[in-house]
Amino acid sequence: RTLAAFALAAASTLMVGLANAADEPIVIKFSHVVAENTPKGKMANKFKELVAERMGDRVVVEVYPNSQLFGDDNVLEAMQLGDVQLAAPALSKFGRYTDKLALFDLPFLFENLDAVDRFQQSEAGQKLLSSMEKKGLIGLGYLHSGLKQFSSNKPLHVPEDAAGMKFRIMSSDVLEAQFEAIDAIPLKKPFSEVFTLLQTKAIDGQESPWSNTYTKKFYEVQPYITESNHGLLDYMVVTSAEFWMDLPDDLREPLKAALDESIAYGNQIARDKANQDRQAIIDSNRTEIIELTPEERAQWVKAMKPVWKQFEKEIGADLIDAAYASNQ
Numbered sequence: 410r411t412l413a414a415f416a417l418a419a420a421s422t423l424m425v426g427l428a429n430a431a432d433e434p435i436v437i438k439f440s441h442v443v444a445e446n447t448p449k450g451k452m453a454n455k456f457k458e459l460v461a462e463r464m465g466d467r468v469v470v471e472v473y474p475n476s477q478l479f480g481d482d483n484v485l486e487a488m489q490l491g492d493v494q495l496a497a498p499a500l501s502k503f504g505r506y507t508d509k510l511a512l513f514d515l516p517f518l519f520e521n522l523d524a525v526d527r528f529q530q531s532e533a534g535q536k537l538l539s540s541m542e543k544k545g546l547i548g549l550g551y552l553h554s555g556l557k558q559f560s561s562n563k564p565l566h567v568p569e570d571a572a573g574m575k576f577r578i579m580s581s582d583v584l585e586a587q588f589e590a591i592d593a594i595p596l597k598k599p600f601s602e603v604f605t606l607l608q609t610k611a612i613d614g615q616e617s618p619w620s621n622t623y624t625k626k627f628y629e630v631q632p633y634i635t636e637s638n639h640g641l642l643d644y645m646v647v648t649s650a651e652f653w654m655d656l657p658d659d660l661r662e663p664l665k666a667a668l669d670e671s672i673a674y675g676n677q678i679a680r681d682k683a684n685q686d687r688q689a690i691i692d693s694n695r696t697e698i699i700e701l702t703p704e705e706r707a708q709w710v711k712a713m714k715p716v717w718k719q720f721e722k723e724i725g726a727d728l729i730d731a732a733y734a735s736n737q
């Protein structure tokens with residue numbers, strides 16, 4: 410065979426290879442840390458389902474729940490390296506990438522999820538979705554988990570009851586300051602370790618929305634839950650800018666639409682499950698639910714609210730005012 414024939418054969422092998430590569434579906438790995446039966450778990454599975462239905466020949470979504478693939482301490486780095494394409498860490502976990510999202514951790518900022526919705530959908534709230542673009546992360550939307558409760562191995566009625574107790578917190582400086590404000594001892598630990606830390610009494614308490622306390626069985630190893638609704642656990646669904654911008658143009662839009670629908674679905678689940686999981690915990694008789702009187706609640710607010718001032722510079726007073734105003 411002549412050199413030209415060799416070259417032709419080699420070129421056609423290459424072409425076939427390229428064509429195969431082009432036919433391979435794009436894989437989107439979605440990694441998260443919670444159970445499947447939670448707002449985030451259900452949102453992720455819904456997204457997988459919608460994508461399979463609408464563009465299954467071109468895109469495959471693989472969901473990895475329960476910290477199977479990555480924990481929240483390394484998922485964002487993995488995303489920047491291209492090892493995972495979608496994640497929805499708690500807003501408390503972006504401190505290495507932006508100061509602004511610490512806003513959502515301020516204690517007693519939002520009265521309910523309607524106020525959270527109003528703020529997140531406002532111009533200021535939407536702008537925060539792009540606050541990490543310089544770091545290569547794009548926010549595609551907010552997702553609710555819900556308002557948090559304290560659980561502990563001692564009854565907590567007033568802030569003094571928590572003095573000296575060890576609480577697991579997410580990796581957030583605001584949450585650290587929140588517990589220091591009541592003379593408790595905050596410990597930043599991964600979500601996957603919380604149950605064992607509670608069970609072995611290495612820590613005394615933690616804070617979570619009802620759905621995480623229920624699905625991860627924290628209530629089985631915590632005799633008291635104080636219905637404090639003192640803070641918010643919400644998520645930002647994020648992707649890497651590089652991955653998102655490299656997607657074929659005709660896929661980006663339908664993927665975003667499927668994501669928006671899954672988020673709306675997850676947000677509804679968050680509202681429904683807060684009541685259902687609370688009730689399931691009550692029905693278990695494993696733990697006592699402590700409801701705060703208005704006077705007791707006012708004491709928690711008074712003790713924790715100075716944290717706002719501590720972080721005002723980093724977050725921005727305007728942003729805090731805008732978020733607080735969404736309660737009306």
Ligand code: LMR
Binds near residue numbers: 443498554599617
């Ligand atoms: C936590 O670490 O407590 C939460 O961020 C877990 C989650 O994703 O809901």
